[in-house]
Amino acid sequence: MQNPILNPPAKQHQHGGYSVSEVTLANRNNGTLLETLHHDVTPIGAHYLLNHFDVPYVHNALDWKIAIEGEVAQPFSVTLNEILKQATVNNQTRTQRVTLECAGNGRANLAPRWPSQPWQVEAVGTSDWFGMPLKYLLENTALKSNAREIVFYGKDKGIDGGNIHHFARSLSVKDAMHDDVMLAWQMNGQPLLPQHGFPVRLIVPGWYGMASVKWLNKIQVIDHSFNGHQQTGTYVYQKDKAENGEPVTSIRVKSLLIPPGIPDWSSRKRLVQPGVVTLTGRAWSGDGAGIKKVKWCCDDVWQTATLHPSTDKYAWCKWTANWTATPGKHILSCRATDANGNIQPLTPPWDIAGFGNNAVQQVEVWCEAY
Numbered sequence: 001m002q003n004p005i006l007n008p009p010a011k012q013h014q015h016g017g018y019s020v021s022e023v024t025l026a027n028r029n030n031g032t033l034l035e036t037l038h039h040d041v042t043p044i045g046a047h048y049l050l051n052h053f054d055v056p057y058v059h060n061a062l063d064w065k066i067a068i069e070g071e072v073a074q075p076f077s078v079t080l081n082e083i084l085k086q087a088t089v090n091n092q093t094r095t096q097r098v099t100l101e102c103a104g105n106g107r108a109n110l111a112p113r114w115p116s117q118p119w120q121v122e123a124v125g126t127s128d129w130f131g132m133p134l135k136y137l138l139e140n141t142a143l144k145s146n147a148r149e150i151v152f153y154g155k156d157k158g159i160d161g162g163n164i165h166h167f168a169r170s171l172s173v174k175d176a177m178h179d180d181v182m183l184a185w186q187m188n189g190q191p192l193l194p195q196h197g198f199p200v201r202l203i204v205p206g207w208y209g210m211a212s213v214k215w216l217n218k219i220q221v222i223d224h225s226f227n228g229h230q231q232t233g234t235y236v237y238q239k240d241k242a243e244n245g246e247p248v249t250s251i252r253v254k255s256l257l258i259p260p261g262i263p264d265w266s267s268r269k270r271l272v273q274p275g276v277v278t279l280t281g282r283a284w285s286g287d288g289a290g291i292k293k294v295k296w297c298c299d300d301v302w303q304t305a306t307l308h309p310s311t312d313k314y315a316w317c318k319w320t321a322n323w324t325a326t327p328g329k330h331i332l333s334c335r336a337t338d339a340n341g342n343i344q345p346l347t348p349p350w351d352i353a354g355f356g357n358n359a360v361q362q363v364e365v366w367c368e369a370y
C-alpha cells in the first residue's frame with residue numbers, strides 16, 4: 001500500500017459544513033477575538049496564530065544559532081546571545097508596531113472554499129515587535145555578487161502535499177535589505193511565546209504573515225529563485241490550477257468592525273438595544289500605505305466613519321461611527337480605502353486557495369429592547 005501521507009489524494013473545493021480536518025486546524029490556529037480590536041496593540045494571548053507544523057520545543061534561547069550560508073564569502077553561524085549583544089552595543093535595537101494578517105484570512109467566506117485553515121475574518125493582530133533590522137546582520141555578511149534571493153528557514157518541519165520540508169520563505173536581496181524588515185525576539189515587551197516563534201523570528205512589515213518566518217535558524221543566500229513548497233507550491237494567487245499565478249506579497253486594504261451588542265453563545269448572532277451605538281473597528285493596508293477613508297454601512301446606506309490616526313507606519317488605525325439602531329434585523333459593514341486609492345471589494349475576489357480575500361465584512365444584528 002502507498003503511504004497516504006506522502007501520496008495524499010488531490011484536495012477538492014468544499015461546500016457547506018467544515019470537515020474534521022478543517023476543525024482540527026481551527027482548534028490549533030486560533031483567530032483573534034474581534035472585541036480585542038478595541039486595543040491599539042493586540043494582547044499577546046489574543047494574537048492570531050498560524051502554525052503549519054508543530055511548535056518546536058526550545059530549551060535554551062541563548063544557545064539558539066542562526067546559520068548564514070550559501071552565496072556568502074564566509075559561511076558562519078551566530079548565536080542569538082551574540083546578536084542581542086551586538087545589536088545593543090551598536091545601538092541597533094528597534095521596536096516597530098506592525099499589523100500582521102494571514103494571507104488565508106477570509107478563505108472560509110469563499111464558495112466553494114479550499115480545505116485549509118478556515119479563517120472567516122479573524123486572522124489579524126498588531127504587536128510591538130522588538131529586535132533589530134535584518135539589514136544590520138546582512139550588511140555584516142559579505143554577499144557574493146551573484147546573490148539573488150535570501151531564504152529564511154524555520155526549525156519546524158512537516159509535510160504538505162506529500163512534500164517533506166522545513167517551513168521556508170525567500171525574499172529578493174533588495175526586499176530583505178529593506179530598512180523595516182527585522183529579526184524580532186520580543187513581542188509586546190516580553191520574549192516571544194513558543195507558538196509565535198520563540199526565540200527569534202523574521203518580521204516583514206506590510207506583507208501577509210507567511211513572510212514572517214518563525215523559529216528562524218538558517219539564512220541561505222542563493223543565486224536563483226527559491227522554489228520551496230511554501231514559496232511556489234502555495235501562497236500564489238491563482239484563478240485556476242492551470243494559471244501560473246502571482247506570488248502573494250503585500251497585505252490588501254481591509255477593515256473590520258467589532259460586532260456590537262451581546263452575542264448568543266452558540267450562534268454568535270448579536271442582540272442590540274435600540275438607540276445610539278458607537279461602532280468601532282480597525283482598518284489597515286500593506287507596504288506601509290496609510291488608510292485614507294473608512295465608510296460604514298447599515299442596510300445598504302453608506303456613511304463616512306471617523307478615522308483615528310494610526311500609531312505607527314505599519315499599524316492599523318481605528319475608526320468609529322455613531323449608529324442609531326432601530327428595531328429589526330440589520331447588516332452592518334465597513335469599507336476602507338488606502339492612500340494608494342485601493343478600496344475593498346464588496347464580494348470576495350476569487351482565488352482557488354482563498355488567498356487575499358479583503359471583501360467587506362458583514363455583521364448581522366437584531367435590534368430589540370431587552
Ligand SMILES: Nc1nc2c(c(=O)[nH]1)N[C@H]1C(S)=C(S)[C@@H](COP(=O)(O)O)O[C@H]1N2
Pocket residue numbers: 047048049050051052053100101102103153154155156167195196197208209210211212213214215
Ligand atoms: N517557521 C514558520 N514560520 C511561519 C509559519 C509557520 O508555520 N512556520 N506560519 C506563517 C504564517 S502563514 C503566518 S500568517 C504567520 C503567523 O504568525 P503568528 O502565528 O505569530 O500570528 O507566521 C508565518 N511564519
Ligand SMILES: [Mo]
Pocket residue numbers: 050101102103104209210
Ligand atoms: Mo498565514
